[in-house]
Amino acid sequence: MKIVVVNLGRIVSGNWREPFMSGDTIVTNGDRIVRVGTASAAEVEAADVVIDADGMTAIPGLIDSHVHITFGDYTPRQRTVGYLESYLHGGTTTAISASEVHVPGRPRDPEGVKALALAAQRCFAEYRPGGMRVIAGSVILEPGLTLRDFEELAARGVTLAKAGFGAVKTAYDYVPLVEAAKAAGLITTCHTGGSSIPGSGAITGDHLLAMRPHVAFHINGGPTAMPDADFERVIAESDIALQVCTAGNLRTTLLCAKLADKLGAFDRFIIATDTPTGSGVMPLGMLYTIAHCASLTGLPAERFICAASGSNARVYKLDSGVLAPGKAADIVLLDAPDGGTQSSALAAIQHGDIAAIGAVITAGVPRFVGRSRNTPATMRKARVVRSTVMQDFAAPAH
């Protein structure tokens, strides 16, 4: 399918260092972006679907780098079916598994956690709930796993490893496990802060600096934060990515954002939700954290959109999160919410409002155009002005 989105008011790139792109058009072909900025008359003529954005803002599809994936579009923790499709209506086009630790009765032995990670990776390799891309299969680091195990998993397509829920005596026991997982080429992630499940101890700055995972999961606390003094140490003494999560401590999220800005570490500041968990299913979690960060730190809204898209893509080595030729055609149209006081998506976010979503495209397919079933209505009205495909792009009414 070829799509042309015309009449964009603003284009946010996904790269926080150069957050805006000029022009008013995006062209896609198949699951890739072909051009950003302008389109020739011939390209518009050749498109299967032309979407008039009515002056809205285009952003890259958001990447939630902390989702508690299990199997299918189902969360056992909150007994909810269809939550991933619901997140897509909140602008999230990619969900990255925080390990399949919520699978009821999940295995705890090396063979079992390897099989679980591989099965999860395979189950989501082709399956896109509601159009959502899911990067699943994060091996839970348990004592007894060896470099050979990690190499075997990596060779079979698993890309992630998670420290924090294993049967270790102290968090320092993760140091050789993280080292081996990194040596095998896995992206390593680690629980940060107070324990979220009974029996697991707190993980603080000393542990992170000894382990040096690629990503400190919910560095703001998941949900309980580590000592304030540890934020500056982790930022200054390591290159660990600083993942802040909606379902955590808001005060330390803001502390971390300001420190990352001040210490020149904003490349490593990434946004996620850490849901569904005890905090619930949060389809608008990414939009909330973007709005909280922008409105309460005073840093520009577009920076946090990029932290929730392109920065996650860079840390997790994904081909999405940026609006540029050759990248995945995952695009969200944002606008000021109808009835608010602001007149554009970015102004609304800066003001602390939740931006409204007017369309979501993933893998080059419009998943809906018009009204998200979860955000307020948009001020402007995106619509399909021409389509040669037998598909109605309206979101199902609720």
Ligand SMILES: [Zn+2]
């Ligand atoms: Zn989590």
